[in-house]
Amino acid sequence: MDGLLSKENREWRERVRALAEKAVRPVAARYDRAQEYPWEIQKALAKEGIFKVWIPEEYGGAGGERILNLCIVVEELSRACGGVGVLFAVNALGSFPIILGGTGAQKEKWLPKLAAGETLIAYCLSEKGSGSDAASMRCRARRDGNEYVIDGEKKWTTNGQAANLYTVFAVTDPKSKSRRISGILVEKGTPGFTFSKIEDKMGIRCVPVVESHFRNCRVPADHVLGGLEGYGFRHAMATLDIARPGVAAQAVGLAQGALEWALVYTSRRKQFGQRIIDFQAVQHMLADMATKVEAARQLVYAAARAADRGLDNLTRLSAMCKLYATDVAMEVTTNAVQLFGGYGYMRDYPIEKYMRDAKITQIYEGTNQVQRLVISRNLMKEATLLAELLDPYLPKETQYVLDEGPTPPEAAAAFSVPAVSVPAIKTLYQ
Ligand SMILES: Cc1cc2nc3c(=O)[nH]c(=O)nc-3n(C[C@H](O)[C@H](O)[C@H](O)COP(=O)(O)OP(=O)(O)OC[C@H]3O[C@@H](n4cnc5c(N)ncnc54)[C@H](O)[C@@H]3O)c2cc1C
Numbered sequence: 001m002d003g004l005l006s007k008e009n010r011e012w013r014e015r016v017r018a019l020a021e022k023a024v025r026p027v028a029a030r031y032d033r034a035q036e037y038p039w040e041i042q043k044a045l046a047k048e049g050i051f052k053v054w055i056p057e058e059y060g061g062a063g064g065e066r067i068l069n070l071c072i073v074v075e076e077l078s079r080a081c082g083g084v085g086v087l088f089a090v091n092a093l094g095s096f097p098i099i100l101g102g103t104g105a106q107k108e109k110w111l112p113k114l115a116a117g118e119t120l121i122a123y124c125l126s127e128k129g130s131g132s133d134a135a136s137m138r139c140r141a142r143r144d145g146n147e148y149v150i151d152g153e154k155k156w157t158t159n160g161q162a163a164n165l166y167t168v169f170a171v172t173d174p175k176s177k178s179r180r181i182s183g184i185l186v187e188k189g190t191p192g193f194t195f196s197k198i199e200d201k202m203g204i205r206c207v208p209v210v211e212s213h214f215r216n217c218r219v220p221a222d223h224v225l226g227g228l229e230g231y232g233f234r235h236a237m238a239t240l241d242i243a244r245p246g247v248a249a250q251a252v253g254l255a256q257g258a259l260e261w262a263l264v265y266t267s268r269r270k271q272f273g274q275r276i277i278d279f280q281a282v283q284h285m286l287a288d289m290a291t292k293v294e295a296a297r298q299l300v301y302a303a304a305r306a307a308d309r310g311l312d313n314l315t316r317l318s319a320m321c322k323l324y325a326t327d328v329a330m331e332v333t334t335n336a337v338q339l340f341g342g343y344g345y346m347r348d349y350p351i352e353k354y355m356r357d358a359k360i361t362q363i364y365e366g367t368n369q370v371q372r373l374v375i376s377r378n379l380m381k382e383a384t385l386l387a388e389l390l391d392p393y394l395p396k397e398t399q400y401v402l403d404e405g406p407t408p409p410e411a412a413a414a415f416s417v418p419a420v421s422v423p424a425i426k427t428l429y430q
Helices: 008-032 039-047 066-078 084-103 106-117 234-270 279-306 314-339 341-345 351-362 370-395 409-415
Strands: 121-124 139-145 149-158 163-170 181-187 193-197 209-221 398-402 423-428
Touching: 008 039, 008 066, 008 084, 008 193, 008 279, 039 084, 039 149, 066 084, 066 234, 066 279, 084 106, 084 121, 084 149, 084 163, 084 234, 084 314, 084 351, 106 163, 106 234, 139 163, 139 409, 149 163, 149 181, 181 209, 181 234, 181 370, 234 279, 234 314, 279 314, 314 370, 398 409
Parallel strands: 121 163
Antiparallel strands: 139 149, 149 209, 163 181, 193 209, 398 423
16 A cells, blocks of 8 residues: 555655665574674664654654654564564654653754664653553652752663663652653663663563663753653653554554465465465455554554644544554464464464564553553543534433322323322433
8 A cells, every 4th residue: 555655655665675674584583582682783774864764854853754654664674573673663762752842952962863873762661560550650850959869660671771861750749640750861871770680571582671770860950851840741641642653563564574474375385285375264364464454554654644743633543553553463463373384383484473572562652451541531532522412313211210209290191190199200310
């Protein structure tokens, strides 16, 4: 469906597809096994100018449809390796708070380096005790003169020690309900900022996920995002709205990649004297897989366009595309393994990695249960607005119950009883 995309979108796709085939696919399995950060790939992406894609033009970025192009880039990288897809996309996640809420000076200082791929960034929101309920975080930061002092821990820091800048969310005003949390930029090497446990993961194994620790960690006060305390949670949530299409794009890329492998394998594998793709049951599986991948892709692109245009319905669309595309990725990659039969279960073959890589997309940046929560909250608001329009067309049901007191005349007529009978029938619901 590339014909529906602009020339600019298609150029991004072509550039990244060529790079992924040359620099990512051939080494994906090796880095997955070694659980090692693929610096050669990061350097190739930086050299090719791919890190510019989501950064505004005035800060050294590419401009244009930044979120849609980001999704296309992440999709293409993930088609070759889901780990590389997130290794790249997490830099967008970490830098969106600066783009959305940073001061002019913060943008000027950090964004050009991020666009050049010289600075890598991580997003530190989750903690051991606060994942879905991110607002219940415990990490604290207190002002001390011209500095903030951070104490606490963060869990699941993707980009681990590979990054040199960290967007850390911490409680600055524990008493406040709406302005409790602030975003603070912390540079690697700041005294009191250390890492521990490198997670041994099911998938996306080439990108490090670590625990981060802050002990009496002092950062300059002008590292608080936007120069103002108390806006961190808003920045964190607004970031997720524009970042979730990126996770969904990772899912689409994984599903597309798995589908392609399934097409090739089923066209080559023979059983009962014929290619397994010639069995109608297999063809129908492939048809369902391809249909769902395309539906997911179009929903992701719609959400990305909504982000690029700053549309009001972004939160809902973004949650919908993350939910749908990641569920499709899990289903399609699992079915692709099925189509490989026993070989699909073996690490010698490329397909099981797609299934392992796909699982995380249903969990991070808000689990799919949380996405359903976001969507249904939105629907409930819509229900209130729609009631005025649609209520007049709903037939009104009336239920009568036995009760003390005079019977309303219409109830007496309905039940053929005298209007003054006791116990009487009263309207319970209208
Ligand atoms: C590999 C990996 C990388 C990650 N990278 C980052 C990162 O870079 N930065 C970062 O900040 N975080 C990161 N995370 C954290 C990730 O975002 C959280 O794991 C995720 O939000 C879920 O939080 P949790 O693990 O604490 O699960 P919990 O919140 O404890 O949820 C457990 C289960 O309960 C369900 N649940 C919870 N609340 C509700 C509810 N209200 N209604 C229905 N069901 C509910 C969940 O859906 C889930 O199934 C990463 C996680 C992983 C595994």
